[in-house]
Amino acid sequence: MDKDLVQYILGIADNALILGQRLGELCGHGPSLETDIAMTNISLDLLGQVRSYYQYAAKNIGGDATEDTIAFLRKEREYKNVLLVEQPNTDFAYSITRQFMFDIFHLLLLEKLQNSTDETLAAIAKKSIKEVSYHTRFSSDWIRRLGDGTEESHGRIQTAVNDLWTFTDELFHQTDADKAMVAEGIGVDVTLLKADFYQKVSSILTESTLETPQLQYFQKGGKQGIHSEHLGYLLTELQYMQRTYPNMNW
Amino acid sequence: MTATELHIDQQLFEILETVSDPEIPVLSIMEMGVVRSAKIVNDIVEVAITPTYSGCPAMDVIADDIKSAFKAKGYEAKIDLVLSPAWTTDWITPKGRQALEKYGIASPLTAEADKEALLGNKKVVKCPQCGSLNTKLVSQFGSTACKALFQCEDCLEPFDYFKCLK
Numbered sequence: 001m002d003k004d005l006v007q008y009i010l011g012i013a014d015n016a017l018i019l020g021q022r023l024g025e026l027c028g029h030g031p032s033l034e035t036d037i038a039m040t041n042i043s044l045d046l047l048g049q050v051r052s053y054y055q056y057a058a059k060n061i062g063g064d065a066t067e068d069t070i071a072f073l074r075k076e077r078e079y080k081n082v083l084l085v086e087q088p089n090t091d092f093a094y095s096i097t098r099q100f101m102f103d104i105f106h107l108l109l110l111e112k113l114q115n116s117t118d119e120t121l122a123a124i125a126k127k128s129i130k131e132v133s134y135h136t137r138f139s140s141d142w143i144r145r146l147g148d149g150t151e152e153s154h155g156r157i158q159t160a161v162n163d164l165w166t167f168t169d170e171l172f173h174q175t176d177a178d179k180a181m182v183a184e185g186i187g188v189d190v191t192l193l194k195a196d197f198y199q200k201v202s203s204i205l206t207e208s209t210l211e212t213p214q215l216q217y218f219q220k221g222g223k224q225g226i227h228s229e230h231l232g233y234l235l236t237e238l239q240y241m242q243r244t245y246p247n248m249n250w
Numbered sequence: 251m252t253a254t255e256l257h258i259d260q261q262l263f264e265i266l267e268t269v270s271d272p273e274i275p276v277l278s279i280m281e282m283g284v285v286r287s288a289k290i291v292n293d294i295v296e297v298a299i300t301p302t303y304s305g306c307p308a309m310d311v312i313a314d315d316i317k318s319a320f321k322a323k324g325y326e327a328k329i330d331l332v333l334s335p336a337w338t339t340d341w342i343t344p345k346g347r348q349a350l351e352k353y354g355i356a357s358p359l360t361a362e363a364d365k366e367a368l369l370g371n372k373k374v375v376k377c378p379q380c381g382s383l384n385t386k387l388v389s390q391f392g393s394t395a396c397k398a399l400f401q402c403e404d405c406l407e408p409f410d411y412f413k414c415l416k
Contacts, residue, residue: 034389034399041391048305052333123334127304130336130415137368143261156349 006060007080007177008187009121010070011087011223012109013053013083017071018231019102020046021238022089031092038138039095045131052124072242076232077225080175084167086222086231090160093146093153097160100139104200105193106132112188119185140204147208154209161205162213169218171197262288262295269319272311273394276353279312283341286332294326295320300337302415303395333358339415354378356400356411364414368398375411385409 023043030036054067061070061120085102110132113125142157146153172194174182202212221227241248258266266285271277279285279299286298297316301309313329320327337360343352347357356378359367366372370387377385382404389399397410 034391037389037393038391041395044305044307044395045303046305048301048303052304119334123336127301127333127336131303134390134413141390 001061003185004177004180005118005186006057007175008181009053009057009060010148011080011175011177012113013050015085015102015106016046016050016053018079018081018113018234019085019098020044020050021234022085022087023099024097025089026095033179035092038200039099042099042135045128045135049128049131051122052127056120056124068242072078072239076235079227079231079235080225081222081227081231082167082170083219083222083228084164084171086228086234087164087167088230091156092163093156093160096139096146097157097164099135100143100204101164101168103132103136103139104204105197107136108193108196108200109188109190109191112193116184116187121244122153134169143204143210144208147205147210161210162215165215166217166219168197168201170220173220173223175223256285256287258285258288259290260289265319265323265325266297268317269312269315272315272357274310274350274353276349277346279316281343281346281349283343283346284312284337290325293326295325296330297327298330298332300332300335302337304394308394337415339412342412350412351378354409355397358408358412358414361414361416367411368413375400377405377407378409379407380405 019042023039023046026036026039028036029044032040048118050071051067054070057070058065058067084098087094087098107129110125114122114129115124116122143157146157148154172190174189174191178187178190182189205212219228263280266288267278267280269279271282271284274282282302284299284302286300288295288297290296299309299312299316309331313331316329317327334393342358350357356375358364359374360414363372363374367375368387368390373383373385374389375385376383380401380402384403386403387398388401388408392399392410395408396412396415398413399408400411401408
């Protein structure tokens with residue numbers, strides 16, 4: 001088993017799983033029917049992508065590993081998602097700002113990952129990129145609409161941007177698995193995406209009459225499995241059926 | 251895509267054509283362009299299919315339906331899911347596009363027109379009920395991952411538009 005490759009795949013895939021689960025929570029609870037359907041459709045795309053990644057990871061782990069054991073039977077610290085994606089759906093401003101920040105990053109990552117020397121990762125990236133472009137368009141539109149909307153919507157989206165900003169820097173931290181995979185031509189050097197990310201985000205914020213935060217202090221830890229308290233609750237719900245009725249099937 | 255373009259034996263093609271998309275029952279999986287190859291290897295039919303969208307829940311059902319269609323004709327089938335090259339709406343056949351329209355789903359436009367339509371810049375999506383171009387985007391996401399929701403401003407009917415995927 002190539003440990004670095006497995007950790008690298010999980011690093012990308014766990015973001016999609018956890019964000020997919022968060023968005024799924026909005027099913028039937030979205031602020032309007034259209035946004036409800038949109039958020040859950042994005043969730044479905046992410047969960048679809050995660051299946052491809054986990055199936056590939058399971059193949060590399062070997063033994064009894066399957067996409068389901070990876071999704072449902074790991075402990076909190078074994079999830080390598082960034083802190084941003086586990087943040088709660090405080091209100092629609094938070095949900096859509098979290099989505100916007102992740103989408104901009106996700107698209108930049110996939111644009112590079114599609115050139116990976118690993119054929120499976122390149123194929124998943126090529127497939128996902130079409131879906132993520134659409135997500136980016138949707139979340140960017142909402143940032144514009146709310147930022148340049150009423151005084152109330154402007155204020156609330158600015159608060160969400162300010163609060164979530166502290167989680168953006170972690171997107172560009174390299175893990176040991178990252179470094180090993182970059183050296184092999186398989187992985188993407190995330191440090192090179194940083195300037196482009198902040199430029200793109202800032203340009204849309206400005207267009208939306210929002211301020212780009214000038215924060216110097218950032219949160220980190222998710223990539224090492226050190227999460228905020230929110231992940232535990234999320235996993236409890238995600239894993240409930242498999243923990244309560246082990247090996248159950250539909 | 252036709253049987254010849256995909257190098258699929260006519261006898262296998264005919265069986266595959268009987269399998270329909272579970273969410274758009276008027277459309278066969280061949281018209282949808284999700285079957286990439288089918289061949290008999292050691293008495294087993296090996297079929298490769300590609301998902302329209304990564305999370306499309308129809309894929310598992312399609313795989314099962316293919317197996318039972320072949321079983322009914324005395325074949326054992328094995329299904330492989332391939333991701334590359336990624337599916338595009340260009341693979342929906344002209345016959346498939348007609349079937350969509352008849353069913354009440356506006357078929358995908360060119361990439362450029364699609365962008366204009368989904369950004370709400372131009373009225374280019376034709377109402378499948380009355381044929382009017384006076385339509386508006388209601389929601390970028392619709393009843394399934396592959397569709398967006400529109401409404402006709404002339405006959406007032408809401409309808410699905412199959413998004414262009416390139």
